[in-house]
Amino acid sequence: MxxxxxxxxxxxxxxxxxxxxxxxxxxxxxxxxxxxxxxxxxxxxxxxxxxxxxxxxxxxxxxxxxxxxxxxVPEKLDSEVTHKYAEDSFTLFRMLLPSKDRVLGVIGQNGIGKSTAMNILSGHQKMNLGLLEDKTPDWDQIIDHFKGSILQDYLKSLKEKTLKIVHKPQEITTIPKFVKGKVKDLLKKIDKTKNMDYIISELSLETILDRDLSVLSGGELQRVAIAAALLREGDCYLIDEPSSYLDVSQRLKMAKLIRNLPGDEKRVVVIEHDLAILDYLSDQICLLYGQPSAYGIISNVQGVRVGINIYLNGYIKDENMRFREEAIKFHQRPAISTGFESSKVLFEFKDMKKKLGSFNLDIYGGEIHAGEVIGILGPNGIGKTTFINLIAGKIKPDNEVKNLKDLKISLKSQYIEYEPDKPVYEILQKIKGSAYFDSPYKKRILKGFRLEELEARSISELSGGELQRVAIADCLTNEADIYLIDEPSAFLDVEMRLNMAMIIRRSIESIKKAAFVVEHDIITQDFICDSLIVFKGEPGIKGITTPPQDLRSGMNEFLRLMNITFRRDLSTGRPRVNKFNSNLDKYQRKIGEYYYIPTKDED
Incomplete structure (x- = not known):
């Protein structure tokens, strides 16, 4: 077809x-x-x-x-159209099948139909089975189409409005526009479970209960949105990208709460791009594949380990369907050192101190080399963005640091700001017209981020992931000595996250400059960086950094602070969170390897 x-x-x-x-x-x-x-x-x-x-x-x-x-599109799917927006428009094939007492994890590229499927399950959108205008089916036709599947009873309840749906949306930054007041007042008003104190404690919301929603950061808004969803009484919980803006510790706490949510015949569906978190919280997996903005196909339900591995390999055996030419590979040991010790030192930053209100940040200095990508890991509220702003010169350290003034800086902020009516075309023309970068460099960025498909739009018309791609590309095509990139994986799907990581690495290597990258997705950070700066201390009170250190040492120090270890999947090599106090967890803690498991010749 x-x-x-x-x-x-x-x-x-x-x-x-x-x-x-x-x-x-x-x-x-x-x-x-x-x-x-x-x-x-x-x-x-x-x-x-x-x-x-x-x-x-x-x-x-x-x-x-x-x-x-x-x-x-395979002709056999002709009878499995779930929804079509218009003639010659996006088409969704099949449907998600949420089961009682199960968490169904959903994985797929952006623009492939995940949000469409969630809107149908929530009742915000009525499926049309591909029939348009006066042929649009009624509820009885839709229910009969899914006769014999577990979706039949679900749709009957949806039609009769006896199904209580709780929907945590993807875009949480717009919440203050529609909901006003203090955090504690909102949570008290919607609490139907009598678990408010427990949820507040688990999500570390105590310090922001008296704040107004309008002044919360992205991470704080995300935790409030998750708490609001968990405190409602529902039959089906639809949770869209809950890990955005959260640090590693917060992601794990969030995952534990969602993991324990099923029971009393509740259904839970979660869209998530952090593979480690998706693996941790799911009972089953559904894959979405196809061509973004053209069509999406929902796979049969798979087991968690098998489903994620299928997605990474790009081949569904039981459907005989290959949807990616090459498998996504993970390295199980740190990349071989590129010898930064002997390469050109771009700059050496001294120890710095910064006091912001009651918060104190102590930064230990270090050398930054040409071609080096320095990853930054640490919990939210510990000073990572403050460090970025110090290097960028947006704020000044309390002690005198002279050599920072001579650096050319290109910054991609955590919260991206463009004029809403700014045409993407102007940004692309700036990239193409830059005389500082050669043609292969610019082509890698334009093609890798798929920017030409966005050139006819304005900034206000872009999704979160599309805006992120444009902003990273814009940052990487400014002439600079240091590139500062704050949370580049936010709103990007799995494939684009790993693609983005490789683009940043290769770009910085090719122009012999340096980059600092703040990132909470450990797997993505592992792909991007050559060395790490780890932030520790007490969020909101005091932050202390380590000097830049090698990737292995940095990962071990950070995960020791997070109190978690990762094992490796035997088939794909992807990192998976160990159960606390399991045999492998205890062994890795004993040998001090929290992320990279040594091979036999290293043991």
């Missing part, structure tokens, strides 16, 4: 050359021979006749706005 997808936000038929000379139609070889492969619909948009289209791709390449996509 061949389908066409038109991005109606990008397609501008009125700005394109007039009918019948629109580039996508004019250059189609079928149209030139008299076959109406592509025709203009009454809505003014070009539409595909899939019976005639050969899939040559010429019309796609000729479209000046990059809005047109033609993809092949």
């Amino acid at each position: 061949r389908i066409a997808v038109i991005d109606r936000d990008t397609c501008k038929p009125t700005d394109c050359s007039s009918s019948p000379n629109k580039p996508c139609i004019k250059y189609c070889p079928r149209v030139r021979t008299g076959d109406e492969t592509i025709v203009l619909g009454e809505d003014g948009f070009p539409h595909l006749n899939p019976l005639l289209c050969s899939g040559c791709g010429i019309c796609v390449k000729k479209c000046p706005f990059h809005c047109y996509t033609i993809v092949n």
Whole structure:
């Protein structure tokens, strides 16, 4: 089955050359021979006749706005369409199947249909089974379509409005626009479980109970949103990307709470891009694959270990479906040292001190080398962003540090700020026109972050992940000595996180500059950095840094502070959180290896 997808936000038929000379139609070889492969619909948009289209791709390449996509979908899925937004628009095949007393983890690229599936389960969106306009099915037809599956009873309850749905949305920064007041008042108002004190304690919310929602940070808002969801009484909990803005310790606490949520026939569905956390909290896994913004296919339910490994390998054996050409590989030992000790020292920063209100930060100095990526790990509220701002010169240390003034800095902040109506096209033109970087460097960034598909949009039209990609690319294409990148994986899916990590590494290596990267996803940090600075102390009161140290030592020190160890999956080598006090957990603590398990010749 061949389908066409038109991005109606990008397609501008009125700005394109007039009918019948629109580039996508004019250059189609079928149209030139008299076959109406592509025709203009009454809505003014070009539409595909899939019976005639050969899939040559010429019309796609000729479209000046990059809005047109033609993809092949297995014909056997023709009867499994769950939802279609419009003719020649995104199509979702199959549906998530939440089971009672289970946590269903969901993994897949952005733009592949995860949020669509969650909106259907929440009742915010009614599926149409691919039937549009006057053919849209009623509830009885929809329920009959899923007859015999566990979704049938779920949909009956949804129709009758007897199903209590609790939905924790992905975008939590907009919460203060709709909910006003103090944290404690909000939680008291919605608490139906009588577990408020326990939830507050587990999520470390005690210090912000008297604060107004409007002044909370991203991490604080996320924890409040999770607490609000867990304190509601529901039959099905839909939790979208709960680890965003949280540090490692907070992610584990959050995962434990969600892991213990099923019971009394409750269903839980969680979308999560942090593989270690997804593995830790799930009972089952569903994969979504396909082509972003074109179509998404929901896999059959898999076991947790098998499901995540299938996703990394890119091949579903029971469906005989390969959805990625190459498997995602993990290294089980730190990358071999590139000899930074003998390379050029870009700068040496001295010990620094900074007092902000009642918070004190002590920074131990060190040398930064050409081509080096320094990872920064530590809990929230411990001074990581303050350190970034000190290096950037946005704030000054309390003691005199002269050599910081001579550095050219490029900064990607945690909270990205552009003018909402700024065209992405302007940022792309700046990247393409930069004389400082060579063509392969710019091409790697533009292609790796898939930026050309965004060039017809404005900043306000981008999703969180799309905005993140644009901001990182913008940062990496400024002429600078030091690149400061704060939480680059936020809102990115698994594949783009690891792709982003490799782009940062290769970019910094190729231009012989240096980068500091703040990141809470341990697996992503492991991909990015050559060395680590670990922050410790007491969040909100005092922060102390280590000097830059090698990756192995830094990971061991950080995870010792977090009181967790990781084992390795035997098939893929991916890190997995050990159960506390298990035999492997005790062994790794004993030998002091919290992340990298030694091989036999190292043991």
